[in-house]
Amino acid sequence: MIVYTPLAPSAPLAAALFLVTIVLVIARPWRLTEAAAAALGAGGMVLAGLVSPSGAVSDVAGHWNVLLFFVGLTGAAAVAERSGLFEALAGTAARLSAGSPRRLLAAVVAAGAVVAALLSNDAAALVLTPVVYVLVARFGLAPLPYVLACTFVADAASIALPVSNPVNVIVSDRLGVSAASLVPVLLPAAAASVLALFGCLFVIYRQQLSARAPLVPAASSWDAWTGVPRPLLTAFGVAVAAFAVASALDVPLGPTMAAVWLLLLGVEWTSRRPERPLDGVGWSLLVFVASMGILVDGLSSAGITAWLAQLVLGQVRDSPAAVMIVTAFAAAVGSNLVNNLPAAFVFADAVNSAGLSAASAHAAAIGTIIGADLGPNLTPVGSVATLLWFVLLRQRGLQVSTWSYIRIGLIVTPVTILAALGVALLLGVPR
Amino acid sequence: MSAPRRFLVALAGTEDAALPEAVVRVVGAGAEVEVALLHVAETGARELAAYDPLLRRGPWPLPKKAEIEHRLTEADDEGAAALLASWHEKFALALPGTKITHEVAQGRPEEQIIAAAQRLNADAVILCARPRTGPAEPGPRSVGHVARFVVDHSPVPVLLVRSSRTVP
Numbered sequence: 133m134i135v136y137t138p139l140a141p142s143a144p145l146a147a148a149l150f151l152v153t154i155v156l157v158i159a160r161p162w163r164l165t166e167a168a169a170a171a172l173g174a175g176g177m178v179l180a181g182l183v184s185p186s187g188a189v190s191d192v193a194g195h196w197n198v199l200l201f202f203v204g205l206t207g208a209a210a211v212a213e214r215s216g217l218f219e220a221l222a223g224t225a226a227r228l229s230a231g232s233p234r235r236l237l238a239a240v241v242a243a244g245a246v247v248a249a250l251l252s253n254d255a256a257a258l259v260l261t262p263v264v265y266v267l268v269a270r271f272g273l274a275p276l277p278y279v280l281a282c283t284f285v286a287d288a289a290s291i292a293l294p295v296s297n298p299v300n301v302i303v304s305d306r307l308g309v310s311a312a313s314l315v316p317v318l319l320p321a322a323a324a325s326v327l328a329l330f331g332c333l334f335v336i337y338r339q340q341l342s343a344r345a346p347l348v349p350a351a352s353s354w355d356a357w358t359g360v361p362r363p364l365l366t367a368f369g370v371a372v373a374a375f376a377v378a379s380a381l382d383v384p385l386g387p388t389m390a391a392v393w394l395l396l397l398g399v400e401w402t403s404r405r406p407e408r409p410l411d412g413v414g415w416s417l418l419v420f421v422a423s424m425g426i427l428v429d430g431l432s433s434a435g436i437t438a439w440l441a442q443l444v445l446g447q448v449r450d451s452p453a454a455v456m457i458v459t460a461f462a463a464a465v466g467s468n469l470v471n472n473l474p475a476a477f478v479f480a481d482a483v484n485s486a487g488l489s490a491a492s493a494h495a496a497a498i499g500t501i502i503g504a505d506l507g508p509n510l511t512p513v514g515s516v517a518t519l520l521w522f523v524l525l526r527q528r529g530l531q532v533s534t535w536s537y538i539r540i541g542l543i544v545t546p547v548t549i550l551a552a553l554g555v556a557l558l559l560g561v562p563r
Numbered sequence: 564m565s566a567p568r569r570f571l572v573a574l575a576g577t578e579d580a581a582l583p584e585a586v587v588r589v590v591g592a593g594a595e596v597e598v599a600l601l602h603v604a605e606t607g608a609r610e611l612a613a614y615d616p617l618l619r620r621g622p623w624p625l626p627k628k629a630e631i632e633h634r635l636t637e638a639d640d641e642g643a644a645a646l647l648a649s650w651h652e653k654f655a656l657a658l659p660g661t662k663i664t665h666e667v668a669q670g671r672p673e674e675q676i677i678a679a680a681q682r683l684n685a686d687a688v689i690l691c692a693r694p695r696t697g698p699a700e701p702g703p704r705s706v707g708h709v710a711r712f713v714v715d716h717s718p719v720p721v722l723l724v725r726s727s728r729t730v731p
Contacts, residue, residue: 261612262631269642272576276608346576
């Protein structure tokens with residue numbers, strides 16, 4: 133049965149506030165940061181009376197698990213970066229490649245997938261990309277295929293585990309689906325999308341990859357593991373195992389991640405004292421996520437997310453397979469229109485308000501995660517931000533062949549989404 | 564004695580190792596020839612690596628943009644220097660007595676090659692028809708877009724070198 137929920141009279145105002153906020157987040161005029169823009173929007177929601185002040189406080193408090201998770205995740209990624217782990221991984225990739233550009237691409241994709249799965253897509257894209265670039269330059273190779281591989285694999289692999297993408301935690305938290313219950317479906321789906329990505333890059337760059345690397349760097353420059361403190365390496369292993377056990381037992385992810393971070397920080401402190409141990413913790417990410425929660429609450433109380441759920445899920449709500457497909461494509465489109473974090477928030481809330489059966493909700497969580505994680509790759513820098521990126525480069529007098537970047541995303545995104553969705557439909561839909 | 568003839572050799576780095584022999588057969592060697600080896604570091608990938616995070620990744624705590632750019636530029640320079648050094652050896656072997664210089668530029672290869680030819684007042688530009696894609700027989704599509712652009716825009720003669728199999 134389809135229940136039609138009417139939009140509240142405040143709906144246009146709420147929608148306008150949300151859209152203006154998203155435009156500010158993407159365009160960032162007047163040196164505004166994303167977090168400040170989102171906070172402005174959240175403040176606007178409260179001032180306009182769409183969210184009560186007490187409601188706003190409970191929105192933020194209700195996200196304690198997600199917020200704590202982000203503190204821990206960004207902190208742990210910062211410890212990993214300081215420890216030289218990324219350089220060591222890239223060095224191993226270089227050694228495994230033995231000067232063959234094809235094998236180097238495969239090794240870079242594999243390293244990127246591991247980093248994205250364990251330390252989040254953003255850490256992989258932000259920290260690994262420059263490291264890989266430096267490595268590829270040492271081989272005298274054109275870095276573009278490898279840089280694109282880092283950018284794309286960061287997202288392709290990020291459906292794997294709850295830690296792999298902030299979107300995953302937000303979606304499972306909002307839908308009340310156990311994050312661990314998604315892993316048996318999403319981990320194989322991630323493998324499928326990473327393989328599909330590698331296949332695409334391999335075919336697109338087959339000619340460039342067929343020549344041998346013109347330089348062979350000294351082997352000493354590959355062996356970077358000696359730079360990583362041993363106790364810290366052990367601590368990373370312990371942290372991964374502890375996290376796996378805790379999420380299998382359905383311990384909330386926030387406290388687990390925070391504990392993992394404190395453990396890593398403690399071990400780092402004993403082996404070499406970092407000058408600023410709190411550097412790299414994403415405080416602004418917290419403000420951003422908290423503000424998004426309030427903004428989406430405003431949309432929700434105006435009936436917009438319920439209306440959206442009806443629009444998207446109205447006809448298919450009782451078939452988990454159809455729900456998964458529809459949410460995946462809707463989330464992919466949504467995250468190209470706005471950024472993917474806001475898209476994930478809106479979608480999770482929409483699905484939540486649809487009152488789906490447990491099986492359909494599970495399928496919706498998987499579909500939303502696949503769409504919102506892989507979708508932004510449609511354009512290589514994601515969402516509307518791409519346009520801005522090119523404007524920025526042109527202003528600086530730099531010539532970028534727009535098409536050479538965009539066409540990769542146009543090919544890779546549908547292929548990876550279909551690969552992941554195919555596996556998820558096989559494994560994640562009860563028959 | 565007249566001034567030495569000056570040739571600009573554009574290197575992507577992936578050229579056939581027999582390039583110096585092909586060059587010596589056509590232009591000769593010795594003191595009456597000067598060779599400038601040019602490598603152009605493409606900036607597109609570097610921009611992607613430095614800017615993608617800023618717009619794509621939201622309020623994730625970032626390494627400083629200037630810091631990343633600096634690291635990447637340094638890597639490019641280091642790679643270019645190593646590349647030119649390895650080709651320098653090969654050219655020095657094939658062209659004894661010839662003065663060999665290095666040029667590094669950044670930007671689009673096709674534009675930078677033309678700019679360098681003008682700047683150095685070169686007598687001719689030498690480059691491989693399609694350096695990145697390995698050996699190719701002469702025929703349709705056997706000249707890459709960089710070489711095409713250089714042929715179209717070069718103010719001086721251009722020598723297109725084929726891979727070793729097809730050099731006479």
